[in-house]
Amino acid sequence: MKWNKYIILLVVSLLFSACGEKQDLDTNPAQFYALVNEVTNTMVHDIFSPPVASRVYVYPNIAAHEILTLQSDKYSSLAGQLTDLTSIPKPQDPNINLNAAAIIAHHNLSKQLVFTEDIISSYTDSLFRSWEVINKQQFKASKQYAQQVTDHITAWMSKDNYAQTRTMPKFSIQTNDPSRWQPTPPAYIEGIEPNWKKMRTLVLDSAAQFKPEKHPEFSMKENSDFYKELMEVYEVSQSITKNGDQSKEIQIAQFWDCNPYVSVTRGHLMFATKKITPGAHWMGIAEIASKNNQDSLDDAVYAFTKTSIALYDGFISCWDEKYRSNLIRPETLINQHIDEQWKPILQTPPFPEYSSGHSVISGAAATVLTQIYGDNIPFDDDTETKYGLPVRTFKSFNAAAEEAALSRLYGGIHYRAAIDNGLVQGKNVGEHIVKTVKLKKDVLAWEKN
Structure with a gap:
């Protein structure tokens, strides 16, 4: 009889617990990583250009970050720090789970910014259904609040x-000037996003705030600095292709290719192979660093947000210079004056040469990630494994940025000045963001050392 009594009490206790207060929604950084990865997959499918892709990343991240700051003693709002951004609405319902609301708002804005929404929804639908089962009232309140924030960020x-x-x-296209950019084979696509410099910057005073040093003056005279840089591209290409595709330089070029649309011709058939953009690669590195650091959700969102701000303003800075300089690509000049059969190892992207986009955004992103996680933080970069490329190991974010920049020379698509000056340009953008945007209320990581 005594054991029956205990069993009855246990059953009553479980029933009371089940009918009582429901548990909070289950939220964690893995859900955020998965959501961002689905956004990346969608952008690969939809073929977004690198500048436009940076816009797709930054606004959802900002929305999530702004929500999470409401419960954080480490991070402060970006309102008043980013151009024209005002404070998001304050939550009124005590049932709101801010972690869930941040992920939902990220989802809402991401779907607005892509074409194929179903790729994102294929992940979030199951996640949101599970939350509704756990605590319907909390999920409903969080979803409603997320929509308020979504509307606020959308208006901005x-x-x-x-x-x-x-x-x-x-x-x-100015064909009467031999120094000006011309469309390149095989698709001869017109220059993409020539007006990107007119986008509103988030932190920079203007698109031209960190205008790089001018490239060597165009000249086809053999003793000129410009001609020497042109010949370097050709000679490096000739040298590294002697051993086939296994040379370390070619592997580096392919690892950092990140061309979202590569045209492939087979007889009369032309099709495209799709890959991630340069910004997506650096968002992947941010994820690796965040996981290695065992970040909480608000730490992860902070890292992604600041990195995406660097990418966004970095692309505006770079594209401002690209269409001001309007410099011709190595492939065009080499085919015209040196070797008409020559092809670069990488397909030349469809926009002017100077400065190097990879160099600028890699310098900016690496500078921000170094501020967040520290210098000399080694990591294994497996971002490109889904595209059949092996893992590469780097001793620091800056080392990765330097290799990304140099990969453009190995790929045969940039002159030395675009690489070196572009890297400086990007670091200047990144340092300005680090000094201007104070997301942490405590001391900056590198001021502690």
Whole structure:
């Protein structure tokens, strides 16, 4: 009888617990990583250009970050720190789970910014259903609040000039000037995003704030600095291809290719192979660093947000210079004057040469990640394994940025000045973001050392 009594008490206790207060929604950084990865997969599918991809990353991250700061004693709001951003609405319902609301708001904005929404929803639908089962009231309140924040960020986002740039004139090719950029094979695509410099910056005073040092003056005279840089591209290409595709330089070039649209011709058939953008590669590195550091959700969102801000302003800075310099690519000049059969190891992207986009955004992202996690933090970069490329190991974020920049020379698509000056340009952008945007209320990581 005594054991029956205990069993009855246990059953009553379990029933009371089940009917009582429900548990909080289960949220963790892995859900955030998975969501961002689905956004990346969607952008690969939809073929977003590198500058536009940076916009797709930054606004959802900012929305999530702003929500999480409401419960954080480590991170402060970006309102008043980013151009025209005002404070998000304050939560009123005590049932709101801010972690869940941050992920939902990220999801909402991401779906607004891509074409194929179903790829993102294939992950979030199951996640949100599981939350609704755990605590329907909390999920409903969090979802409603996330929509309020989504609307707030959407209104701010709508004034960044993106819509206006969709209707601005296309790039005009100047064929009468031998120094000016011309479309390159095999698809001869027109210059993409010639008006990106008119996008509203987030932290920079203007697109031209960190205008790089001018490239060597165009000249085809053999003793000129420009001609020497042109010949370096050709000679490096000839040297590293002697041993086939297994040379370390070619492997580096392929690892950092990150060309979202590579045209492939087979007889009369032309098709595209799709890959991640340069910004997506660095968002992947941010994820690796965050996982290695065992970040909490707010720590992870902070890292992604600041990295994406660096990428976004970095692309605006770079594209401002690209269409100001309007410099011809090595492939065009080598085919015209040196070797008409020559092809670069990487396919030349469809926009002017100077400065190197990889160099600028890698310098910016590496500088921000170094501020967050520290210098000389080694990591294994497996971002490109899904595209059949092996893992590469780096001793620091800056070392990865330097290799990313140099890969453009090995790939045969940039001159030395675009690489070196572009890296400086990007680091200047990154350092300005580190000094200007104070996301942490405590002391910056590198001020502790």
